[in-house]
Amino acid sequence: MKPLGTGDPLRLGPYRLIGVLGSGGMGKVYLGRDGSGGPAALKVLRSELAHDPNLAQRFVREALTARAVRGTGVARVLDARTEPGGPHAGGQPWIATEFLAGPTLDDAVARFGPFDAAGVRALGAALARTLQDVHAAGLVHRDLKPPNIVLTSAGPRVIDFGIARPEHGLTLTTTGQVPVTPGYGPPEQVLGWRVGPAADVFAFGAVLAYAATGQRAFTGDHVAAVQYEVVHGEPRLEGLPPDLRAFVAPCLAKDPAERPTPVQLATALAPQPGAERVWTTGPLAEDIAAREREAVRLAALPERESDPSRDAAAARPSRRRLLTGLVAGGAVLAVGGGTAAWLLAGEDTDGKGDGDRGDDGRAPWDAKALSASAYEQGSAPDPLWGPVEAADENSPAPLPVRDLVVVAGPDGRLHAYDVRTGRRRWKSPAVKADAGLVAPVRDRNGAEALFAATGDGQLLAMNVKDGKRRWAVSARAAALLAADSTAVYLVTSDGELSAVDTSSRKPRWTVPAPVRMSADRPGRAAVGSGRLVVCGTDGRVAGIDTRTGDTAWGPVRRGAPEKGAVALAPAVHGGTVYLGGRELTALTLAGGKRKWGHRADAETGWGAPAVAGNVLYAVDGAFLKARSRTDGGEKWALGQSISGELPRGAAPAVQGHTVWFAKDAEKDAGTQGVVAADARAGQEAWPYSQGTGGDWHLAAAGNRVFVLHGSTLTAMPVI
CATH class of the missing domain: 3.30.200.20 (Phosphorylase Kinase; domain 1)
Known part of the structure; x- marks a missing residue:
């Protein structure tokens, strides 16, 4: 430095x-x-x-x-x-x-030698899951290679999205330019043809070959010779063990259609427990x-x-x-x-120098996010799609999952809609519509599962891709609270807290709730770093040890007063939990120790906070406020054009430079709606209303905000 x-x-x-x-x-x-x-x-x-x-x-x-x-x-x-x-x-x-x-993969192999078979499988499974995430966002990385893979204590991380683009993007526009790193880009990318997710799978195979042998799969005396081998030659895989060669060779097929998918690779390469020791010991x-x-x-x-x-x-x-x-x-x-x-990152490796525009002449993300100058203050932009009749009026907030957004439908099933088009992709078996949705987690085979509760108290695991049932276990489930990589946390029909292990598919523990919860009023929760933080309808908050179910700290009264109490969603970020209520408070996640707190100006207290980078966003009475995550210091407050007090149970939805929150739901039908604020200036960007009554629920992901109003679902752009 x-x-x-x-x-x-x-x-x-x-x-x-x-x-x-x-x-x-x-x-x-x-x-x-x-x-x-x-x-x-x-x-x-x-x-x-x-x-x-x-x-x-x-x-x-x-x-x-x-x-x-x-x-x-x-x-x-x-x-x-x-x-x-x-x-x-x-x-x-x-x-x-x-x-x-951390070292990049090429640096690690150069200094410490090739990975053993177990290490390669662990590396491959992790990278395959990451490619699933990249492709689910509608993107192709296009430059996966050892220097773009960083090994950290938490596993491999992929960097450099400088030349990533949507699947429809062309690779090459200038004759003679090298479009990719030689030896890792597939034949179709070398030839300047259209590339899709299969291009990343080719690079994935070349990366694993290097990790296992320390040698490139394609070599030559100069760049042109390497690229010729990619298009016409065969990969050098002699040093690979037979079991690994069976996975790597199909990835390097000349025909993209013959390559496996990341989902197939993640399942096939699922390592034995402890295989990640390659970067932990x-x-x-x-x-x-x-x-x-x-x-x-x-x-x-x-x-x-x-x-x-x-x-x-x-x-x-x-x-x-x-x-x-x-x-x-x-x-x-x-x-x-x-x-x-x-x-x-971001070097002009493909020689375009033109902003990498798609076939329609506009930037690939124009349909998802507005530029700073593209929106007219006070005037809501057109929806990306919707409103579409999608949900039961008692449905919880939408749940974005990869390239889908999931809501509880009017027929007692979960309905999944394509985030790009708004078209329904699948519907699930029958579920308890008002039991809540939690972020999906990966099961013991490395595949991602979506969870819901059924009317008879079962915890149901479904495929994210098609919504089909994978397994179900009797759990007396009344409402789902949260999930992490090992368990789903729920409220039972008796009002107890329970954790269901997603590997053994058995209850890990069931304990009395340390805060007021019931089957019909389950409260809210967040999980992270071994702690389940639960907020009850009595305004009290406690931290639960996710391994044992023991109360690690609390309960403490940080929520709203007893009368008319609302369970506020906690926000967990790193080693800190942020809480609304009479104070906007930061506590240590492990021990519940107070780091800082700021009392609300309004009698109703602070609403649930949302964390975005170094900023907290929360509602205080009729004001949306931006506060420093470090000490709670105020950055800006917005309230001049907002009438009435705002709902406090759920946090604002933050995406890009836009903060979305709901207006007072008690006003007449013409004024009900949501507001998008420009987080950079602390000013209202635009209000959005559909002119009808009903509750508003918000969720944000993929440069979109999903607005569930009554029974309709709409995808809106962000700044």
Whole structure:
């Protein structure tokens, strides 16, 4: 890392910059820290390029693309903005990403040797699940390769969505340009044909071959020779064990139709328990841990004085430290022998330089997210689709799942609609419509399952793809609260709390609820890092140990007063839980210790909070407020055009730069509706109403907000 120099910003949004991690053709990457001291990588488009609308659009599209992918297998985008006062006063865009401190796959293989068979299976299963998430968002990564795979203590993460695009996008437009990294792009990509998800499967096979042998599947003396081998030759798989070769070889088929799907690969490669030890124990794990400690140290460096060269020695990591391959989102830093080499996400590797527009002449994400100047303040844009008659009037909020959005239909079944078109894709077996929906989890075979409760108290697991029943277990289930990677947490017909293990398909524990809950008023909950946080209808909150069912902390009274109490949804982020009520409060997730709190101005108290990056959004009486996640300090408040008090049970829906929340549902039919706020300026973007009565439920994902009003479902664009 180099110290900040003349012309380098000291701050970008909420991030204080520590130093320069590197630079490339598209821009610079800085190490920054947020108000709580957490590290982040901030990529800034070069000043001389920022005035080019195509390049600026492409730069921002990289952030939108990565944000659209659900799941933990990709580097998380924390923020993306345009800094005022940039080139030609049009602003200079920047992207803040999660700082991933770990070696890339090629670095790990070079230093520690190829993975064993169990390690390759664990790697393959994790990457296949990530490709499922990428493809479910309607995208093709198009540049999966070892340098774009980071190994962390939590598993492999895929970075660099600089040339990702929707499935219909063309690969090559300029003759003679190399469209992909030689040896990893499939024949159809080399030839400049259309590519689909099968292109990523080809690259996946080449990646596994390298991880298992340390050698590329396709080699040659120069780029043209390698590309010729990809199109006409056979892969070199001699060093692969027979069982692994049976999986890798089909991935490298010349015909895309003959390659397996990520779903098939994730199931076939499901490793034995403990196979992930390749990155949790041994020399590689020690290297990862050292890098993660170094990332924390770098983020804790003192802030720069006005002279950027001051304390440069403190900012510059020692060559003796294990800094080789520090990864900052889409930027890879390799330090060794006193030299540094950089690979920056977003380089023009396919030679287009035109914003990567689709066949219809517009940017692939135009249909999903509005640009900063595309919306007219006070005037709602047209829906992407809907309203469509989709739901029972007692349906809980919509649940976005990959490329679907699921609601409880009027026929007592779950109905899944395509997020792009609004067309119904499937309906489930009969379920209890008002029992709630929880985020899907993966079962013991690595496949993703969606859960619901049936009328006779069974916990029902269904395929996400088609809604068909997979298994059911008697659980006395009255309402579902939350789910994590190992269990579904629910309220029983007797008002008790219960956890059903999704691997054994048996109840893990059943305990009396430490807060007021019942089958017909189950309260709300959130889960993370070994804690189930439950909020009851008595306004009390408790933290439950997800392994044993013991009450780890609480109950504490942080919710609304006893009279007319509303169970407020907690928000879990990292090691903190955020709560509404008489105070907007931050507690440690593990022990329930108070970190900070701010009393509400309104007698009704704070509503349920939503977390987005470093900001909390919550309603206080007639105001929507943005607060710092670090200390609760106010950033802005919006309330001038909002009449009445707002519903407090559910949190606002946040997507992109848009915060959606419901207006007062007690007003007459003409004023009922929802409001979209521009989070950057703290101002109302537009109101949206359908002119009819009924409850409003909101959910956000994939650059859309799904609005369930009464029995109709609508998909709206965001900023």
